[in-house]
Amino acid sequence: MARTYVLLAVTWTRAAAQYPLSMALLTVGSFIVTGLDMAAIAVIFAHTTSLGGFTLPEVMFLYGTSGMSFALADMLFGNVDKLSQHVRAGTFDSMLIRPVSPFIQMAVDRFTFQRLGRTAQAATVLAIALAHLHVPWQRAWMIPLMVLCGIVLFTAIWTLGGAIQFLLTDAPDVANAFTYGGGQLTQYPLTVYGSDLVRTVTFIVPLAFVNWQPGLFILGRPDPFGLPYWLRFLAPVAALALACVAGLAWRAGLRRYRSTGS
Amino acid sequence: MIELDGVGRSFTLRRKKGWLRGETRVVHAVRDLSFQVAAGEFVGYLGPNGAGKSTTIKMLTGILAPTSGHIEVAGLDPSRRRTALARRIGVVFGQRTTLWWDLPLKDSFHLIRLLYKVDREEHRKRLAELCEVLELGAFLDKPVRQLSLGQRVRGDIAAALLHDPLVLVLDEPTIGLDVVSKAAVRDFLRTLNAERGTTVLLTTHDLGDIERLCRRVMLIDHGSLAFDGTVEDLKATAPDETSIEDVVTRLYTRQARL
Structure with a gap:
């Protein structure tokens, strides 16, 4: 499956490379837009030395890890929430007659490496943050695991958003609230939000496991909301659970697919 | 069957x-x-x-x-x-294409080879055969959206038969x-x-x-x-x-x- 994905991605990239100028502009564009995000954080710190009790490098760390997870998930699977477009255009039927899962075909549709722009930006921020933080290796091992779990969590939410669209063909915005909204939410320390929201994103939509709970472990901080210490190791469990729910929802949705037109 | x-x-x-x-x-x-x-x-x-x-x-x-x-x-x-x-099985919808709208016909065929995991040599032989019989040669480099209906349908039929x-x-x-x-x-x-x-x-x-x-x-x-x-x-x-x-x-x- 991974091999098919890569082969298809290469073909799409080659097709996009036939328009080199547009490709270059899109890459630069995505770098600038995400750079502005970082500027917003810089502006906040120009007026205060801490945000929600966190220092600038710590906030950059949270921003960078969330950004990495989100950008990589978006690059690899972000297209999955375009299901209703494919259904309406009839292209979803075409995917169903191919011997590869429509999930993979949709995810890789029009793949371009230009989407790497945002990943590169997040990686830069993370690198700067880590240079200032001096995280000991006893805690640093969590970083790659956390980014991976974040990718799984965001992908699962996108998949759920896609699965909903089998039933409601105009619901992509519902999913966007959780994915793009979740991407924004996790850029800042959760202490800037109310405690009810934090409980919701910890126990219901497990966005707190993208970077907050494991991040507290890496930064060696007590939980400002007083939630149990063991929660910070639960990211893989949360990711796996949500991925299973998403997978089942997708299968159920596919069985209920009704197609359109003649 | x-x-x-x-x-x-x-x-x-x-x-x-x-x-x-x-x-x-x-x-x-x-x-x-x-x-x-x-x-x-x-x-x-x-x-x-x-x-x-x-x-x-x-x-x-x-x-x-x-x-x-x-x-x-x-x-x-x-x-x-x-x-x-x-x-x-091969499937052709006359009313809508199963090919990729923005890709040249030959790239669509390439994608199909990857999707169906057809052996490279076998694919080449089969494609040459289909190109000849369906007369696809003249528009293999054109994006699918630029093809006439007749060309597109022939392209779709070839695509449906590439994996035999x-x-x-x-x-x-x-x-x-x-x-x-x-x-x-x-x-x-x-x-x-x-x-x-x-x-x-x-x-x-x-x-x-x-x-x-x-x-x-x-x-x-x-x-x-x-x-x-x-x-x-x-x-x-x-x-x-x-x-x-x-x-x-x-x-x-x-x-x-x-």
């Missing part, structure tokens, strides 16, 4: 009647449909608009799951083994084609069936397709089979009519009156 046993498919339609209030209605697109197609047959599948032709095709290819009954195509249950079945399927299913392949393109497509399909032994099932509104290609005709109306037999049998149902158009018109309207 194709086996349907008591197959039905119903759709639940919801009509909005104000905020949150709705009315549900069940529509039976196909009901209690049973037939068999043997390997190597060339079957025409006829029916007026909305009779259930496309729903049947979608169930045969695994796009839709039937709500009742059992289907087997090339030895597999389409809705449960959809991806495995995809390697054994056992069964070819075509949903209105000649719709909107001019006489020359139509003849080219018909010739190709006839040769494919005769020489390779590929089983072909085709839906159409063009009775010329039926007369020139199909040994067997099935007619579906209101979701169930109204006729199944040879073209001669079909004509014999209305001996006083001279053309096949009139025979079929009579069958369609008779069904409507019943």
Whole structure:
């Protein structure tokens, strides 16, 4: 499956490379837009030395890890929430007659490496943050695991958003609230939000496991909301659970697919 | 090769009647449909608009799951083994392409080779053969969206046959084609069936397709089979009519009156 994905991605990239100028502009564009995000954080710190009790490098760390997870998930699977477009255009039927899962075909549709722009930006921020933080290796091992779990969590939410669209063909915005909204939410320390929201994103939509709970472990901080210490190791469990729910929802949705037109 | 046993498919339609209030209605697109197609047959599948032709095709290819009954195509249950079945069947939709709109035709073929995991050498040979017979050479480098309808349909047919399927299913392949393109497509399909032994099932509104290609005709109306037999049998149902158009018109309207 991974091999098919890569082969298809290469073909799409080659097709996009036939328009080199547009490709270059899109890459630069995505770098600038995400750079502005970082500027917003810089502006906040120009007026205060801490945000929600966190220092600038710590906030950059949270921003960078969330950004990495989100950008990589978006690059690899972000297209999955375009299901209703494919259904309406009839292209979803075409995917169903191919011997590869429509999930993979949709995810890789029009793949371009230009989407790497945002990943590169997040990686830069993370690198700067880590240079200032001096995280000991006893805690640093969590970083790659956390980014991976974040990718799984965001992908699962996108998949759920896609699965909903089998039933409601105009619901992509519902999913966007959780994915793009979740991407924004996790850029800042959760202490800037109310405690009810934090409980919701910890126990219901497990966005707190993208970077907050494991991040507290890496930064060696007590939980400002007083939630149990063991929660910070639960990211893989949360990711796996949500991925299973998403997978089942997708299968159920596919069985209920009704197609359109003649 | 194709086996349907008591197959039905119903759709639940919801009509909005104000905020949150709705009315549900069940529509039976196909009901209690049973037939068999043997390997190597060339079957025409006829029916007026909305009779259930496309729903049947979608169930045969695994796009839709039937709500009742059992289907087997090339030895597999389409809705449960959809991806495995995809390697054994080819599908062409005349009304919409299964190719990638913005990619040149040859890139579409390349993607298909990757999706079906066809051996590189075998793919090259097969593509050369199809290019020659379907005369695709002149527009292989053009994006699909720039092709004429006739070119696009020929491209779609080639795409459906690159993995050498056992069964070819075509949903209105000649719709909107001019006489020359139509003849080219018909010739190709006839040769494919005769020489390779590929089983072909085709839906159409063009009775010329039926007369020139199909040994067997099935007619579906209101979701169930109204006729199944040879073209001669079909004509014999209305001996006083001279053309096949009139025979079929009579069958369609008779069904409507019943």
